[in-house]
Amino acid sequence: MHILTVIDHPNPNSFTAAVAARFNNGAEAAGHTTEIADLHSEGFDPRWSMADIEGESSSKAPPYIVSEQQRIARADAICLAFPLFWWGMPSMMKGWVDRVWTWGWAYDQLGNPKKSLQKARTGVLLVPAGARSDEMEMAGYLQALETAWTRGTFGYFGFSPRKIELLHGSNGSIKRRQALLERSYDIGFTLPSPRG
Secondary structure (H helix, E strand, C coil): CEEEEEECCCCCCCHHHHHHHHHHHHHHHCCCEEEEEECCCCCCCCCCCHHHHHHHHHCCCCHHHHHHHHHHHHCCEEEEECCCECCECCHHHHHHHHHHCCECCCECCCCCCCCCCCCCEEEEEEEEECCCHHHHHHHCHHHHHHHHHHHHHHHHCCEEEEEEEEEECCCCCHHHHHHHHHHHHHHHHCCCCCCC
């Protein structure tokens, strides 16, 4: 498979970047090819604009959006790597989702509102989170993220299978962080093929 890994973190030496690198190491060890989209180093503009609206209505997306869609078209699997930020995505990743996965290209909500216009791709979210899993579960955050991302957004993308990998305790000890990096490697190494 060819895997596109999209990273949202302004620090190239961040734990999020390390997680993405280990994921790609695992995927490459399993025989897959990888491609990285580092939104900060590439200067992606997350702001939704009139050009985006006009592109949707005329079926002519701005050239920089088309180039992102072409990267997606090459991929059999997509990994989104970003830290849990105010219980959601940081702005760069949210803007990438909003601007790139456009109506009429990713979905249309007309014939079958739950069906993506994209081919089936394996989708995984690698999300470092400082909170412990029991804290998040007791507060209902795990279910909220599953509903918003797994059942919602990424269903429109055609991700099948799709999974959120919350890397709990990412601000913890060196031993804990090393275990999360090894888990990221294993996720890449065992990434399943798309199910159409």
